[in-house]
Amino acid sequence: xxxxxxxxxxxxxxxxxxxxxxxxxxxxxxxxxxxxxxxxxxxxxxxxxxxxxxxxxxxxxxxxxxxxxxxxxxxxxxxxxxxxxxxxxxxxxxxxxxxxxxxxxxxxxxxxxxxxxxxxxxxxxxxxxxxxxxxxxxxxxxxxxxxxxxxxxxxxxxxxxx
Numbered sequence: 001x002x003x004x005x006x007x008x009x010x011x012x013x014x015x016x017x018x019x020x021x022x023x024x025x026x027x028x029x030x031x032x033x034x035x036x037x038x039x040x041x042x043x044x045x046x047x048x049x050x051x052x053x054x055x056x057x058x059x060x061x062x063x064x065x066x067x068x069x070x071x072x073x074x075x076x077x078x079x080x081x082x083x084x085x086x087x088x089x090x091x092x093x094x095x096x097x098x099x100x101x102x103x104x105x106x107x108x109x110x111x112x113x114x115x116x117x118x119x120x121x122x123x124x125x126x127x128x129x130x131x132x133x134x135x136x137x138x139x140x141x142x143x144x145x146x147x148x149x150x151x152x153x154x155x156x157x158x159x160x161x162x
Contacts, residue, residue, distance in 0.1 A: 009156070011042055015100040016124060016151050017158060022047045023081065023102050027058045028074065030065055035081035035101040037094060037118065045097060048084030052077055082109040086116050094118055100151075104128065110137035114144040121148035 009017070015036050023034025026049040037046045052061050056077060064073040079087075082105050086094065095117030099105075104126040105113060113121065121141070128134045141148055 009158070010154075012100075012122060012151060013154060013156065013158075015042075015044070015098075016102075016122065018044065018047065019081075019100040020102050020124070021160075022049045025049045026051055026081075027063075028078065029063055031103070033081040033101065033103045035085040035099060037085050037089065038098045038100065040096050040098075045091060045094065046085045046089035048081045048086070048088050050078055050081045051084070053079055080106065080109050083112050086112050086118075098122065104134055104148075105137055106133045107136035107140065108133075110140045110146075114140060114146060119146060121146060122151050123148060124151045124153075126150065 015038050019034040019036040021034065022036060023032040026032040026034070028050055031050065033050045035048045036044060039045055052058060061077045062072050062074055065075075067073050070076060081103075082099060082101055085099070093116075097116075097118045098120040099113060099118050100122045102124045104123045105121065106128075126134070138148075
């Protein structure tokens with residue numbers, strides 16, 4: 001009888017990989033973020049990536065990051081991956097779920113995460129740490145008892161052939 005494989009990926013690797021793969025669906029030229037919501041028993045509940053709402057053409061709405069007219073940049077129109085994953089969920093409650101996301105959530109996404117009952121966030125990158133949005137996000141998450149921790153990269157190379 002042979003033994004089981006020892007080099008299989010962990011749950012964190014698996015779900016962060018799903019979140020990152022989801023982020024690759026984003027058409028944003030500067031930032032691609034993905035999210036994956038998982039149940040307490042490690043079942044994928046929902047996924048999302050940053051982009052425009054349904055019916056808002058990727059070709060007609062702006063992808064610019066800055067400019068004098070804020071209505072001509074992406075920030076008034078794009079939906080973050082975390083909120084998309086929450087809104088994409090078609091089941092019952094997300095109470096007690098875990099969120100894997102490639103970028104630490106902003107303050108607006110933190111509100112939605114708290115309100116829907118997600119209790120743990122695993123994030124890959126916190127490149128906006130120290131900004132007002134992330135400071136507010138962490139303050140709310142801490143107050144609401146939402147646990148968050150940074151994903152520990154294994155540097156394992158995972159190749160998909162499609």
